[in-house]
Amino acid sequence: MNQTPHDTTPVFSPDTLGFPEGLDFRQGLERLSERGEIKAKLLLVALSHFAKRGYDGVQVREVAEEAGVSKPTLYYHFISKEGLFRQLCLVSMAATAHRIQSIVKPLLELDLKDAAIRDEACLRLGRDYLRALQEFPEFTGFILRSIAVPSPDSGFRDLMPLVEKGLSPIGLFIHTAFGCGFDQARKEMLVYTGIFNSLVEEKLRRPEYGADDAEADWATRRWLRGMIA
Numbered sequence: 001m002n003q004t005p006h007d008t009t010p011v012f013s014p015d016t017l018g019f020p021e022g023l024d025f026r027q028g029l030e031r032l033s034e035r036g037e038i039k040a041k042l043l044l045v046a047l048s049h050f051a052k053r054g055y056d057g058v059q060v061r062e063v064a065e066e067a068g069v070s071k072p073t074l075y076y077h078f079i080s081k082e083g084l085f086r087q088l089c090l091v092s093m094a095a096t097a098h099r100i101q102s103i104v105k106p107l108l109e110l111d112l113k114d115a116a117i118r119d120e121a122c123l124r125l126g127r128d129y130l131r132a133l134q135e136f137p138e139f140t141g142f143i144l145r146s147i148a149v150p151s152p153d154s155g156f157r158d159l160m161p162l163v164e165k166g167l168s169p170i171g172l173f174i175h176t177a178f179g180c181g182f183d184q185a186r187k188e189m190l191v192y193t194g195i196f197n198s199l200v201e202e203k204l205r206r207p208e209y210g211a212d213d214a215e216a217d218w219a220t221r222r223w224l225r226g227m228i229a
Contacts, residue, residue, distance in 0.1 A: 008162065010090040011039050014098035017091075024135040025095045039077050041067045043091060046084050055085060055146055082155075089147060089159055096136055097166030103128040104169035112177040119224070125173060126196070126220035127213045133200045134211060167193055178227065188227060195219045 017028025026047070032040035045067045049058045060081050064074040078084040107125060112118045147159045164186070171189035175182055196219055199211045 007086075008090060008159075010094045011043075011087050012091050012094075014095050017095060025092055026136075028095070029091075038067070038069060038073065039087075042069070042074055042077060042084065043088055046088055050085060050088065050146075055081075060084070085146075086156070086159070089156065090162070092136055093159070093162055093166050096132070097169075099132045099135065100129070100166060101169050103132060104173050107173055108176055118177050121173075121177065122220050122224060123217055125170070126216040129170070129193075130196055130199060130211060130213075130216040130219070133196060137200060164190075174227075188223075191226070192223050195223055 012028070012032065016032070017025065018031060026044070029040045029044040029047070033044050042063065046058070046063050049063055049066075058081065060074060061071055063084070064071045067074070074084065078087055103125065107121045110117050110121050112121060147156045147163055167189055170192060171182070171185045174180065174188050174192070175185035178185075178188075180188070196216075199215055199219060202211070
């Protein structure tokens, strides 16, 4: 078997998914699937099923059949439905963390002590972060909720520290830009990301909703008002 149910190593790294080539999470899985990678095909099918039906509504047999493999093959690669979902979480979290790191890194090189530069950097972060979330809508709309508020019998809350680790570059930006302590920066990071996650969830509920740069600027200014108050 390829991993234990509680293995925290994603089966596909961001590099394997093709992020340096500009691919998003789903596109990376699609490319690997087209190359005959069974695990990628299973994750891709599972992503659609979990997002539509929730964790409890998904049957392993249906995922295996749509992927064109047997149940034993799925179990060989992921051990169980929980193992399959955990790997979906881990791969998506690694992809999201990679994207956030690439967004924040150039901002840390700016003169953030200058208020005007800092404010513009905050707006830039918000716009890029919202675009990144919309590259992985299932992560924000379903996977993240399943980790933060899991059903009683699923037990995915242990993945929450990995979510926070992936978001930590935003906390570092807040710490650097505003000179607050790391504990305060972590709290502000969770408030900040919560505001933006809500925008994407609204987009998932209402496809016509325009989660664009204007919305990102509104969310950033809303957060800044609370941060500076």
